[in-house]
Each structure stands twice: as C-alpha cells, then as structure tokens.
Amino acid sequence: MSAHAEAHGHHGPPVAHQSSRVDARVLGMLLFIASETMLFGSFFTVYFFDRVVSPDAPSSWPPPPYHFPVFVAGVNTAILVTSSFTMHWALQSIKRGNRPAFLAGMCLTFLMGLAFLLTQLVEYLHIGFNTSAGSFASDFFGLTGLHGAHVFIGLSLLGMVIVRGFRGHYSPEHHHGVELPGIYWHFVDVMWIVVYSTVYLL
Amino acid sequence: MENPFRSEAAAFRFLLVTIGAFALIVVAGLINNWLGLAVFLLLTAGAIWLYLRQRGERPPRQHVAHMSPPDEHRVLVIANETVGGQELMAEISELAITGQARFHVVSPALNSRLKTWTSDSDAAREAAQQRLDATISRLSDAGLEATGEVGDLDPLVAMEDAIRTFHPDEIVISTHPAGKSNWLERGVVTAARERFDLDVRHVVVDLEAQSPA
Numbered sequence: 001m002s003a004h005a006e007a008h009g010h011h012g013p014p015v016a017h018q019s020s021r022v023d024a025r026v027l028g029m030l031l032f033i034a035s036e037t038m039l040f041g042s043f044f045t046v047y048f049f050d051r052v053v054s055p056d057a058p059s060s061w062p063p064p065p066y067h068f069p070v071f072v073a074g075v076n077t078a079i080l081v082t083s084s085f086t087m088h089w090a091l092q093s094i095k096r097g098n099r100p101a102f103l104a105g106m107c108l109t110f111l112m113g114l115a116f117l118l119t120q121l122v123e124y125l126h127i128g129f130n131t132s133a134g135s136f137a138s139d140f141f142g143l144t145g146l147h148g149a150h151v152f153i154g155l156s157l158l159g160m161v162i163v164r165g166f167r168g169h170y171s172p173e174h175h176h177g178v179e180l181p182g183i184y185w186h187f188v189d190v191m192w193i194v195v196y197s198t199v200y201l202l
Numbered sequence: 203m204e205n206p207f208r209s210e211a212a213a214f215r216f217l218l219v220t221i222g223a224f225a226l227i228v229v230a231g232l233i234n235n236w237l238g239l240a241v242f243l244l245l246t247a248g249a250i251w252l253y254l255r256q257r258g259e260r261p262p263r264q265h266v267a268h269m270s271p272p273d274e275h276r277v278l279v280i281a282n283e284t285v286g287g288q289e290l291m292a293e294i295s296e297l298a299i300t301g302q303a304r305f306h307v308v309s310p311a312l313n314s315r316l317k318t319w320t321s322d323s324d325a326a327r328e329a330a331q332q333r334l335d336a337t338i339s340r341l342s343d344a345g346l347e348a349t350g351e352v353g354d355l356d357p358l359v360a361m362e363d364a365i366r367t368f369h370p371d372e373i374v375i376s377t378h379p380a381g382k383s384n385w386l387e388r389g390v391v392t393a394a395r396e397r398f399d400l401d402v403r404h405v406v407v408d409l410e411a412q413s414p415a
Contacts, residue, residue: 084217087210183209187207189217190217190220193217193221201232202228
C-alpha cells in the first residue's frame with residue numbers, strides 16, 4: 001500500500017490522481033472543442049481548396065448561374081444569434097431563482113433554434129441546385145449540413161433541459177445541466193457566424 | 203489564456219467577440235478581398251499576442267490560511283530525487299526538535315513532456331512512489347509523524363495541490379546543488395516564495411557527495 005494510503009487509512013480503490021493544473025470538466029470541454037474545431041476545420045479546408053487553391057476555382061462565388069439566399073440566411077443568422085441571448089437570459093434567470101423566466105428563455109431558445117433548422121430545410125428545397133451541380137455545391141451542403149446536424153443535437157439537449165425544467169429540476173445551486181448545453185449552443189452559434197461569413201458573404 | 207468555453211457566460215462573450223471580428227472581416231472583404239485578408243491576419247495576430255501576454259503573467263500571490271492547532275507546526279516538504287538526502291533529513295529533524303511538527307512529503311512525478319502528453323506517467327509515478335515510501339519509512343523510524351503523496355510533475359502545481367489539503371505553515375523545498383538542479387534553473391524556489399504567502403526554506407542536497415566513492 002502506498003505511503004499516502006497508509007497515512008490516511010484509506011480503503012478501497014486508489015484515490016484518482018487529480019491535479020489543479022486542469023480541471024477535469026474544463027479539460028473535457030477543451031478536448032471537445034478541439035475535436036469539433038478539427039471536424040469543422042477539415043470541411044473548411046476542402047471549401048477553401050475548392051474556392052481558392054484549385055485550378056478549377058470559380059472566378060465568382062457561387063459560380064454562375066447559381067445564387068445563395070444571402071438575405072434569408074441573414075435573417076436565419078439573426079434568429080440564431082438572438083437564441084444565444086435568450087439562452088444566456090435563461091441561465092442567468094435560474095441562477096437568480098427566477099423559474100418562469102428560465103423556462104421562458106429555454107422555450108424561446110428552442111423555438112428559435114427550430115425555426116433556424118426548418119428555414120434551412122426550406123432553403124435547401126428552394127435553392128435550385130443539388131450536390132451534383134459541382135464541388136461548390138458539395139462544399140455548401142457539407143458545411144451548412146454539418147452545422148445543421150450540430151443545431152439538431154443542440155435542440156435535443158435543449159429539449160431535455162426544457163422537460164427537466166418543467167419537472168422542477170434545476171435551482172440557483174444546481175444548474176450544471178443548463179450550463180453545459182448553453183456552452184454547446186454558443187459554440188454552435190460561433191461556428192455558424194464563421195460559416196455564414198465565409199460561405200454566404202465573402 | 204483561459205478557455206473561452208469554460209462556462210456559459212464565457213462562451214456567450216466569445217460569441218459576441220466572434221460576431222464583432224467577423225463583421226469587421228466581412229466589411230473589409232466586401233470593400234476589397236486583400237483588405238479582408240489583412241483584417242483577418244491583423245485580428246489573428248492580435249489574438250496570438252493576447253494569448254502570449256496572458257501566458258507570461260505570473261499568478262497572483264496566494265494567501266494560505268493557518269488551519270493547524272495552535273501548538274502544531276505543519277511542514278510541507280517538496281522533493282523528488284533528493285527526497286531521502288542527508289541534508290533534507292537533517293533539516294526535517296531540526297524542525298521536529300523545535301516543536302510539535304507534522305510533515306507532509308510530496309514527491310512530484312518527474313516525467314518528460316512527450317510522456318506527459320501521451321499520459322505515459324505510470325513509470326514516473328511508480329519511481330516517485332518508491333522514493334516517497336522509503337522516506338516515509340525513515341521518518342517513521344525516527345519517530346516523526348509524516349504523511350506523503352506523489353504529486354504533479356510541476357513542483358509548483360504539486361505544492362498548490364498539497365497546500366489545499368494539508369494547509370502547511372511552512373514549505374521546505376529540496377533540490378540538487380545549483381548547476382545540477384533543473385528546479386533551480388527554472389526558478390522554482392523563487393516562484394514558490396512569490397506565489398505562496400508562507401515561509402519557504404530551500405535545502406540543497408548533494409547526492410554525489412553522499413554516494414560512496
């Protein structure tokens with residue numbers, strides 16, 4: 001038995017080695033963000049290759065005669081960014097013990113996220129091209145689709161928080177279950193800002 | 203640099219910063235592609251500069267609360283390769299004579315960067331544990347009350363961990379002589395004096411002088 005265990009009369013499995021260098025939850029979030037950044041990074045690499053590096057890169061983006069619905073996507077962006085504000089409001093509300101405001105904030109966030117996803121689906125149906133139109137179309141559907149999948153996961157998490165919230169879960173002392181989906185939701189928004197700026201606007 | 207996704211509030215702030223940064227890039231890019239690229243590079247350089255500046259900052263001095271009984275003096279001993287050295291044992295004995303002292307020995311698990319990043323730390327921890335066990339045994343034989351643990355490979359982090367649980371009144375850091383000590387090269391003793399609001403003793407152990415010729 002180790003000196004440490006002997007000294008404290010510890011029984012059972014050894015105490016987990018934990019250092020103050022990196023908190024386990026922070027480390028988990030760091031690894032998660034790193035993996036997500038690499039995933040989106042690989043898609044962006046293909047996008048920039050097709051658009052800038054490739055000898056067949058189009059002179060204008062998207063190549064004529066196609067158009068991206070910049071305005072509709074802009075409105076969708078505003079909806080998604082607003083949902084981050086309501087998410088932040090919801091968490092601040094539960095921290096202050098204001099349950100009605102927390103539930104209202106969560107429901108608004110969910111509805112705006114759902115509106116974003118449905119608008120994106122409608123956008124796909126009316127965009128006038130599909131993946132066979134060229135590599136630019138694959139880039140477009142790949143990046144926006146990957147992001148849409150993340151929004152769907154985020155909505156699932158928000159849905160669980162709402163159900164638990166209506167069942168009386170969470171309090172000013174215990175709101176970790178709201179905090180983590182909130183972090184995820186903001187990350188999804190950050191990625192959309194990058195996708196919208198690079199794919200639609202630039 | 204702190205993780206921008208360490209909390210919901212931090213992630214929300216990061217989102218706002220991202221919106222601002224990309225608004226600038228898009229506006230500049232719509233004026234001229236090269237201007238957009240220049241703004242992007244400028245913002246990236248700014249972010250790297252902020253990261254490097256924050257990384258170089260020393261953490262604030264920590265106040266360590268005195269939690270031991272009035273007649274007890276708690277001593278935290280930090281040592282690894284020198285953990286069983288004569289000079290260190292003599293220092294511990296001297297401290298034990300002066301009053302009712304309680305010792306907690308921390309032996310940082312020294313490891314290479316590569317092995318640390320790949321989580322290959324078992325051998326380092328085992329070696330540190332063996333040295334620690336031998337030292338605890340020697341202290342017990344001398345009638346001294348001592349506990350011990352294997353700590354983080356960074357001695358300052360190991361000290362911080364131990365301070366949180368042991369609440370010492372004093373720290374003793376044992377190192378090799380100057381010129382042979384990696385810890386002295388890195389300024390561990392000076393950093394400990396700056397970081398912790400405690401008395402910090404430095405004991406030099408010359409293992410070569412102690413080994414039989």
